[in-house]
Amino acid sequence: xxxxTQSPRHKVTETGTPVTLRCHQTENHRYxxxxxxxxxxxxxLIHYSYGVKDTDKGEVSDGYSVSRSKTEDFLLTLESATSxxxxxxxxxxxxxxxxxxxxFGSGTRLTVV
Amino acid sequence: KQEVTQIPAALSVPEGENLVLNCxxxxxxxxxxxxxxQDPGKGLTSLLLIxxxxxxxxxxxxxxxxxxxxxxxxxxxxxSQPGDSATYLCAVSLRGTSYGKLTFGQGTILTxxx
Numbered sequence: 001x002x003x004x005t006q007s008p009r010h011k012v013t014e015t016g017t018p019v020t021l022r023c024h025q026t027e028n029h030r031y032x033x034x035x036x037x038x039x040x041x042x043x044x045l046i047h048y049s050y051g052v053k054d055t056d057k058g059e060v061s062d063g064y065s066v067s068r069s070k071t072e073d074f075l076l077t078l079e080s081a082t083s084x085x086x087x088x089x090x091x092x093x094x095x096x097x098x099x100x101x102x103x104f105g106s107g108t109r110l111t112v113v
Numbered sequence: 114k115q116e117v118t119q120i121p122a123a124l125s126v127p128e129g130e131n132l133v134l135n136c137x138x139x140x141x142x143x144x145x146x147x148x149x150x151q152d153p154g155k156g157l158t159s160l161l162l163i164x165x166x167x168x169x170x171x172x173x174x175x176x177x178x179x180x181x182x183x184x185x186x187x188x189x190x191x192x193s194q195p196g197d198s199a200t201y202l203c204a205v206s207l208r209g210t211s212y213g214k215l216t217f218g219q220g221t222i223l224t225x226x227x
Contacts, residue, residue, distance in 0.1 A: 104157040
């Protein structure tokens with residue numbers, strides 16, 4: 001998607017290992033988000049950022065941490081991956097103000113075995 | 114807690130038909146409502162954004178309406194085509210919460226067959 005890229009696109013990891021997903025934007029948007037998408041649950045917010053070093057928890061933040069040291073990069077870390085964290089992870093950015101138009105990345109498919 | 118429901122969960126129609134997708138939300142105090150399209154294995158593409166002060170938005174064959182008082186939105190697709198086959202998601206941003214966080218419905222899977 002234009003202006004926002006996620007890496008890696010696919011990853012398989014073992015239970016108990018740390019994993020970091022990266023989101024990079026070129027739009028200079030202030031707000032960035034991490035969502036996960038699971039069958040039966042839809043998209044749920046994990047963490048979000050409203051500026052460099054400014055982050056907060058979303059609906060399903062347990063087991064996840066985030067960091068944002070630069071405007072363009074938002075990292076999501078699974079401290080010790082579990083099978084319940086197998087999911088598709090989407091990063092999104094939005095305009096920093098009403099009406100908050102969104103742009104999504106292409107997603108990272110993570111499998112924890 | 115805001116809850117968003119989409120009906121139907123799946124819809125199959127012949128090409129050329131006009132169709133309506135429904136979205137309802139429990140808390141009417143919203144900033145905006147957005148409709149997204151998701152193709153299999155892909156990310157979400159923004160289709161339409163309706164601000165809380167607006168009643169509808171149009172883009173090509175798509176028209177979205179918003180009735181805040183009843184907590185409903187509809188996405189109307191005119192003259193459907195096989196290329197419209199995808200999952201359609203609605204999401205709301207709740208007034209009083211910060212930073213544009215969205216609450217999503219679970220989507221309607223649309224199949225348009227030739």
